Each structure stands twice: as C-alpha cells, then as structure tokens.
Amino acid sequence: MNAETVIQNIVTKYFKQGRADMLKTEGIAEIKQALKRLKIPFSGVAKQIYPITKAIENELQKQFLNGHLKPTEDMLKQELKNIIIKNSSAVTELQEKIEVVLLDSLEAKNVELALEKGLSKIKIEQRHINTEIFTTKLALSNLKRSISYKSAGVKRLQYVGPSGTVRPFCEEHINKIYTYEEVVSMVNQFGRPAIIYCGDYNCRHRWRAVIE
Numbered sequence: 001m002n003a004e005t006v007i008q009n010i011v012t013k014y015f016k017q018g019r020a021d022m023l024k025t026e027g028i029a030e031i032k033q034a035l036k037r038l039k040i041p042f043s044g045v046a047k048q049i050y051p052i053t054k055a056i057e058n059e060l061q062k063q064f065l066n067g068h069l070k071p072t073e074d075m076l077k078q079e080l081k082n083i084i085i086k087n088s089s090a091v092t093e094l095q096e097k098i099e100v101v102l103l104d105s106l107e108a109k110n111v112e113l114a115l116e117k118g119l120s121k122i123k124i125e126q127r128h129i130n131t132e133i134f135t136t137k138l139a140l141s142n143l144k145r146s147i148s149y150k151s152a153g154v155k156r157l158q159y160v161g162p163s164g165t166v167r168p169f170c171e172e173h174i175n176k177i178y179t180y181e182e183v184v185s186m187v188n189q190f191g192r193p194a195i196i197y198c199g200d201y202n203c204r205h206r207w208r209a210v211i212e
Contacts (some may be wrong), residue, residue, distance in 0.1 A: 003045040007036045007052050018210045021158060021175050023053065061210050075190055076140050077106040079147070080196075087192055096123050098132060106135075112137065119212055131201050139196050142206060146195050147179065154209045157183050159198075161205030170199040 014020055014027050032042045032051065084099055101118035108114035112133055119129045149157070157180055159173040169188045178186075186194035190201075198205045 001038065003035060004048060004052065007031055007039075007045070007049055008040065008056065010034065011049075011053050012057050014061070015056060015211050018156065018177075020057075020208075020210065021177060025203055052074060057208070061209060076143055076146075080136075080143055081106050083143075083193060083196060094122075094124075098124075101149070102136060104130070111140075121191065126167075133195070135201050135203075138198075138203070142196050146207070152209075153160070154180055156180065156210040157195075157207040158210055159205060161198075161203075162209045165199070165205070167199040169194065170203065170205050174195075174205065183207060193208050 001022050010027060010031050011023065014023050014124060019026070028049070035042050035045065051171070080104055084103060098107045098119065101122065102115060105114035105118055115133050115136060116129055119132055156177050158177045159170075159175065159176065161170070165171050165174060167189065173186075173194075183195050184193075188197055188200050190197070192200060195207060198207070
C-alpha cells in the first residue's frame with residue numbers, strides 16, 4: 001500500500017463518519033501513524049493531503065447528490081425572488097433600489113448582464129456593482145446546493161471556507177456543524193438567510209453536507 005492510498009482511505013473514512021472537522025487533528029495523527037507502520041516519512045507526503053482531501057470531498061458530494069433533484073435555472077430564479085421579497089422589510093433605501101433591480105434582472109436570460117445594466121442606472125460605484133453581481137451569483141449557487149441537500153435528505157451541514165475571517169457571523173460559525181433545520185433558521189448580520197448568503201457580500205464560505 002502506498003502513501004496516497006493510505007491518505008485516501010483515512011480521509012474517506014472521516015468524511016463518511018461525519019468527522020471531517022477532525023481531519024486536521026485526529027485524522028493527521030492517524031495518517032502519521034499508518035505511514036510510520038509502512039516506514040514512509042510523513043514529511044515527504046504532507047503536501048499531498050490537502051489536494052487528496054478536496055478531491056475526495058468533491059467526489060463524495062457528487063455521489064451523494066447523484067439522482068436527486070437538480071433544480072432548473074427558472075426554479076432557482078423564482079426561489080431567489082421569493083427569498084428577496086420575504087426578507088425585504090428591513091433594508092435601506094439604496095438596498096431597496098438594488099433589490100428592485102435584482103428582481104427585474106431575474107426575469108432576464110442573462111442575469112449578470114441585466115443586473116449590471118440596471119445597477120449602472122442607480123449610479124453606484126463599479127466596485128459595488130461587481131460586489132452585487134458576485135454575491136447574486138454565489139446566492140444562486142448556494143441556493144442550488146441547498147435545494148439539492150434538502151432533496152437528498154441531508155441531516156447536517158458544516159460551515160467551511162477560509163480561516164482568519166473578520167465577519168462576526170463567519171467567525172462564530174466557521175468549521176462548526178449544525179442540523180439542516182438550524183441552518184435554515186439562521187440569518188447573517190445583514191438579516192438575510194445564511195443558508196443562501198452565508199456571511200453575505202463577497203463571502204467565500206459555504207455550507208457543506210456532512211456525509212453520513
């Protein structure tokens with residue numbers, strides 16, 4: 001058995017047992033021990049662990065969601081419209097204008113292009129336009145993932161992404177695991193559903209299914 005196989009087996013086991021959050025501690029210790037028995041120096045293969053882990057995570061997610069509901073673009077647009085309308089009661093005047101543009105843009109075939117044109121008319125800075133576009137694209141992607149999770153019967157989700165975050169919401173929840181229902185009830189500091197927007201503008205975190 002070579003080092004790559006050892007790492008793959010242990011990492012896969014942790015994911016399937018719903019213990020992915022323990023990979024950096026208990027998982028690494030177990031990998032070191034297994035390699036030591038095979039007389040393979042850990043220092044020579046340490047750099048392989050992260051790419052192997054990401055590849056296994058992606059493959060398990062594909063396997064888990066395969067055959068379950070794959071929401072259409074129209075379904076996603078309509079669901080996002082419902083979310084925006086439902087959560088638009090406590091927004092600033094500028095944000096209200098932005099959300100009106102966003103709702104109109106969701107009717108277009110090319111959401112990104114329509115959103116950019118609409119936001120330009122409000123005369124906000126280009127960097128803010130780019131932020132709104134990026135956040136909307138992420139929201140649609142997260143929405144697609146959350147619908148698939150619900151259809152697949154996912155029980156628990158983990159908040160993952162870059163560490164060293166400064167946003168209170170992300171700092172509070174990073175790497176923690178919650179039930180699907182708990183995540184659905186969460187709102188971020190901007191008052192928007194965290195399952196779709198995570199920490200909100202330009203957020204690079206996401207909810208990952210805990211495969212059990």
